[in-house]
Amino acid sequence: MYLIRRGNYGQEPMLRGMTGGQINLTIDGMKMFGACTDKMDPVSIYIEPQNLKSIQATLGSDGSKLGATVGGSVDMQLAQATLSSKPVSGRAGFGYQSAWNGFNSHANANYAQQKSAYYVSLNYRKADDYRAGGGAVIPYSQYEKINLSANGKWAVGQDTLQASALLDDGWNIGFPALPMDVGSAKARIYSLAFQRFRLHERIQTLNTKIYFNSVFHAMDDSHRENVVMHMDMPGTSTTAGGFVEGNFHPSGKHTISFRTDYFHNQVLAEMTMYPEGGSSMYMQTWPASGRSDVGFYLNDVYKITRGTQLFINGRVDWANTTLQEGFGMDQLQVFYPNVQSGYQQITSAFNVKLKQLIKSNWIAEVHAGYGERLPTLSESFGFYLFNRYDGYDYIGQPDLVPEKNWSTDLTLSYFTDRVQVTATGFYNYLPDYIFFSHSSRTIGDDTGCAWRKDL
Numbered sequence: 146m147y148l149i150r151r152g153n154y155g156q157e158p159m160l161r162g163m164t165g166g167q168i169n170l171t172i173d174g175m176k177m178f179g180a181c182t183d184k185m186d187p188v189s190i191y192i193e194p195q196n197l198k199s200i201q202a203t204l205g206s207d208g209s210k211l212g213a214t215v216g217g218s219v220d221m222q223l224a225q226a227t228l229s230s231k232p233v234s235g236r237a238g239f240g241y242q243s244a245w246n247g248f249n250s251h252a253n254a255n256y257a258q259q260k261s262a263y264y265v266s267l268n269y270r271k272a273d274d275y276r277a278g279g280g281a282v283i284p285y286s287q288y289e290k291i292n293l294s295a296n297g298k299w300a301v302g303q304d305t306l307q308a309s310a311l312l313d314d315g316w317n318i319g320f321p322a323l324p325m326d327v328g329s330a331k332a333r334i335y336s337l338a339f340q341r342f343r344l345h346e347r348i349q350t351l352n353t354k355i356y357f358n359s360v361f362h363a364m365d366d367s368h369r370e371n372v373v374m375h376m377d378m379p380g381t382s383t384t385a386g387g388f389v390e391g392n393f394h395p396s397g398k399h400t401i402s403f404r405t406d407y408f409h410n411q412v413l414a415e416m417t418m419y420p421e422g423g424s425s426m427y428m429q430t431w432p433a434s435g436r437s438d439v440g441f442y443l444n445d446v447y448k449i450t451r452g453t454q455l456f457i458n459g460r461v462d463w464a465n466t467t468l469q470e471g472f473g474m475d476q477l478q479v480f481y482p483n484v485q486s487g488y489q490q491i492t493s494a495f496n497v498k499l500k501q502l503i504k505s506n507w508i509a510e511v512h513a514g515y516g517e518r519l520p521t522l523s524e525s526f527g528f529y530l531f532n533r534y535d536g537y538d539y540i541g542q543p544d545l546v547p548e549k550n551w552s553t554d555l556t557l558s559y560f561t562d563r564v565q566v567t568a569t570g571f572y573n574y575l576p577d578y579i580f581f582s583h584s585s586r587t588i589g590d591d592t593g594c595a596w597r598k599d600l
């Protein structure tokens with residue numbers, strides 16, 4: 146897993162060169178989508194390292210447990226309240242970094258009783274402009290943010306109920322490589338989960354969760370010099386969903402687990418331009434649009450012999466993508482007269498993996514899989530999205546077909562009590578790869594460009 150820095154501020158995971166809509170980036174299994182049309186806010190920026198218990202990454206279509214994907218899954222698992230014999234525990238820390246005159250402070254506390262526990266954590270970070278080696282100041286690299294997370298856990302007989310809330314507010318966040326900064330970025334994440342253990346002789350665990358999250362992101366160019374035309378660019382993204390996942394007791398040589406999930410995501414990003422001496426202009430850079438998705442995942446671990454295991458999993462999703470009638474749809478009709486208000490698509494994934502113990506300290510793994518992912522709402526309906534790398538504005542393509550990935554991996558591991566060495570080779574073939582292209586469409590003085598299906 147690689148991390149891409151977003152400004153001086155956040156980090157975005159990348160798996161084998163795949164990122165953004167190609168991977169599932171989830172928080173405790175919850176779907177969440179950023180609200181920036183310019184990719185400033187992968188949802189990982191709303192989670193502080195202090196909030197985390199662990200990060201789980203699964204590569205390629207094998208990561209389809211958490212959603213339809215071609216690149217894999219990264220699940221950020223949050224620190225939870227823990228039932229313990231110590232009634233109160235906690236820690237606090239403070240850091241100062243001279244290179245950007247930065248403060249980084251955090252505190253967390255856990256309060257435990259016999260049948261309940263509560264956890265709170267608070268983070269505050271502030272940084273001025275970064276000073277590079279040699280003392281050169283990198284302008285617009287400052288930021289400030291506060292992050293508050295709280296959760297509770299209650300024992301109900303053998304089962305547990307969990308409620309969790311996370312609030313993240315950032316402001317005055319500079320993006321040195323982009324023509325704009327972020328005035329305000331707010332995320333709210335709420336969830337309620339119920340875990341049942343041994344509820345039936347055949348069912349080991351059954352987890353149910355419902356959740357809601359929202360992101361507000363407002364870009365700001367008011368601190369920049371020589372701005373040709375000031376713009377207001379607020380965006381919102383809200384997601385609600387739920388899932389049920391469970392593990393069955395091994396029967397014979399098989400251990401089966403499943404997950405079924407649902408989410409609905411709704412976005413809107415607006416842009417108001419204020420030309421000097423002219424009247425303001427309004428457009429929706431992400432037209433009011435949304436997507437509902439229902440998915441089902443099944444996994445079987447088959448212990449053939451003591452040293453040989455076979456893993457088989459598959460996933461099917463049904464998605465309904467909607468474009469609201471009105472301003473945003475009217476805009477797209479200029480380029481796509483036949484744009485529809487609804488698109489239904491089905492995606493699937495299938496994986497087989499064989500794990501073989503060779504001698505006492507060598508393991509070989511062979512994986513082959515197929516996965517699909519839907520185009521993001523941005524790739525489908527985005528409208529005049531500026532790309533700083535090439536200076537073009539891009540327009541989505543509403544009728545994109547799902548991107549596919551045929552992949553295979555071979556992994557060889559050698560391990561002793563102290564050392565493990567792993568070598569992996571992999572191959573991905575991605576038909577219907579979604580990429581941007583420059584078409585010859587011209588409107589007025591602007592050149593329109595479109596995301597398009599590309600082999």
Ligand SMILES: [Cu+2]
Nearest residue numbers: 181183185364
């Ligand atoms: Cu942005």
